[in-house]
Amino acid sequence: MLRNVFLKSLWEQRRSLLWWALGLAALTLLTVLFYPSFRDAPEFNDFLGDEDSLVRAFVGDVSDLTSPEGFLNSQLYFLMVPLLFLVFAIARGSGAIAGEEERGTLDLLLSNPLSRSQVLLHKFAAMVVAILALALIMWLSAVIGVIVVDMDISFMRMAEATLSAALLGILFGAVALTLGGATGKRATSIGVASAVSVATYFLNALTPVVDAFEPLSKLSPFYYYIDADPLTNGLNLLHAAVLVGLTLLLLPVALFTFERRDLAV
Amino acid sequence: MGVDTISDNQAVIQTHDLTKYYGPVRGLERLNLEVRRGEVFGFLGPNGAGKTTTIRLLLDFIRPTGGTASVLGLDPRRHSREVRRRVDYLPGDMVLYDKMTGSQLLSYLAHLRGGVDWEFVGELVERLQCNLSQPIRSLSRGNRQKIGLVQAFMKRPEIIIMDEPTSGLDPLIQQEFYGMVEEVRADGRTVFMSSHNMPEVERVCDRVGIIRQGELITVEDVHALKERALHQLEFHFAAPVPEEAFSTLPGVRDVTVEDAVLRCTVIGKPDALIKAVARFEVLKLISHEPNLEDIFLSYYSEGGEHAA
Missing domain, CATH: 3.30.70 (Alpha-Beta Plaits)
Known part of the structure; x- marks a missing residue:
């Protein structure tokens, strides 16, 4: 497992990855197991309130909380899943370069025949794989729950919605990685990436509430994650391509800024 | 890349007016230094004199404000991988991956360097009496330093650059370290080490550069230094x-x-x-x-x- 920077990065987070997987699986499963009590209680829909109720900023623009799609979107996919993926991704991304630099191990790592770009790309790849692994676990756990409560929903659509969330996580992980690589400061990276994610979340989520946000919501990565409702309609390839494309645009920025600066001792 | 154009007795490390400012703070001022193949060069100065700055410039961790450096005839920035392939390094504040054990760390570094002679590594471990089985965070400073030394010597690189290599070592292990340095010299390989300890430099080095407040004061044969001691x-x-x-x-x-x-x-x-x-x-x-x-x-x- 210690053959290269990529494998070593996964190896060293094996324990935390296990805990994340357990936590995410448990949360997903428990949420899905609640479905029967929603299904039989249409009065839950009263919580939604009007079309422009603030509640919609946290559950999405849904019409029926008791349908399988409405339930999973509002309880899992709109807020919870992206939130958890983002927390994980931002922690990993910010730590990838800046964490190593702040601990003081980057000098030792770079005294090996590796370029800075190689180190960054290996760390990025490890982050992507970790996020996809968590997405897989989350999906499996949701599938188990759906089978248990006999929910009428496509496993494939669930996979597509989960993948969309993973792509969003990877994008914000790349933001954090770029910031950490450019500044060498983990706190800066976490702070800025978190602020951007909260701001862009509300930019998209408040669209049903605040009309003025309507044209701006397309500036939010969350729009490309969920607006096309991948759980109902399948992955919107164009929207997914925007998420992937933004990530791929960030990489050269990360490589360039990390390559040209002085590393801290 | 990788063409060795350097013959014996030529400089394997050369700097020309190498200068580094951290913002307005002077780290190094117009350093002109030449380290020859097969010598043990000591870089002597108090803390903050510019020793670590010089070393980190040579390995491309930081970039010069002015001047140039070459290592094995190569530009450390443009040929960073090639330089790092042929040079190994002991950082000053020996920070290792502290969740790894010593043997995991050595295995990782060996992989990154494309393999090592494990028999030789075993000898080094034995000589320095390293504890490789415990997580590094549980080791004392001296015991970490010993693992740091093993990794710097284990690939038998052309140049070993060490920043304060003996800090934290007990005297017996220091003697063993001096022996290891002499073997590197006998091999015709080069050692560049910083120190703030005059007796140590007298003991192992052929030539000594004395640096203070970012400026090189003199470079002397160690014999001449002793005469003026x-x-x-x-x-x-x-x-x-x-x-x-x-x-x-x-x-x-x-x-x-x-x-x-x-x-x-x-x-x-x-x-x-x-x-x-x-x-x-x-x-x-x-x-x-x-x-x-x-x-x-x-x-x-x-x-x-x-x-x-």
Whole structure:
């Protein structure tokens, strides 16, 4: 497992990855197991309130909380899943370069025949794989729950919605990685990436509430994650391509800024 | 890439007016340095003198404000991988991956470097008495430093660059380390090490560069350095002695006599002083190793006539 920077990065987070997987699986499963009590209680829909109720900023623009799609979107996919993926991704991304630099191990790592770009790309790849692994676990756990409560929903659509969330996580992980690589400061990276994610979340989520946000919501990565409702309609390839494309645009920025600066001792 | 155009006795490390400022703060000022193949070069200076800055410039962790450096004839920035393939490094504040055990760390670094001779690594581990089975965070500073030394020596690189290699080592292990350095020299490979310890540098190095406040003061053969070495001596006599007996001796300075105690500074050979002292009954002799500041002062006070 210690053959290269990529494998070593996964190896060293094996324990935390296990805990994340357990936590995410448990949360997903428990949420899905609640479905029967929603299904039989249409009065839950009263919580939604009007079309422009603030509640919609946290559950999405849904019409029926008791349908399988409405339930999973509002309880899992709109807020919870992206939130958890983002927390994980931002922690990993910010730590990838800046964490190593702040601990003081980057000098030792770079005294090996590796370029800075190689180190960054290996760390990025490890982050992507970790996020996809968590997405897989989350999906499996949701599938188990759906089978248990006999929910009428496509496993494939669930996979597509989960993948969309993973792509969003990877994008914000790349933001954090770029910031950490450019500044060498983990706190800066976490702070800025978190602020951007909260701001862009509300930019998209408040669209049903605040009309003025309507044209701006397309500036939010969350729009490309969920607006096309991948759980109902399948992955919107164009929207997914925007998420992937933004990530791929960030990489050269990360490589360039990390390559040209002085590393801290 | 990777063409070795350097023949014997040529510089394997060369800097030309190498300068580094951290914002307005001077790290290094116009350093001109040449380290030759097969020598052990000591870089001597107090903390903050610019030793670590120089080393980190050579390995492309930081970029110069001005001037150039070449390592094995290569530009450290443009050929960073090639330089790092042929140079190994012991960082100053030995920070290792502290969740790994020593053997996991060595295995990781060996993979990154494309494999090592594990038999040789085993010998190094044995000589330095490394503990490889415990997580590194549970080891003392000295025990971490030993693992750091193993990784710097294990690939048998053309150049080993070490920042304060003996800090935290106990004296027996230091001796073993000196032996390892001598073997590298016998192999025709090069060692570039920083230190703030004069006796250590005298012990292992062929040439010494002395740096202070970012400026190289001099580069000397270690023999020349020893000749100019300062020793602070203190003699306790059985009876009071006259100050005139010592104050005019060649190579003796700062003479003070209080009753039966003589204190003075000797530069180079202590021969004249010993002969003068021998006329009296000596009860006790105390010798202080000179500190670096005294050595620097000796260079400054002579107007740089010894500058190489």
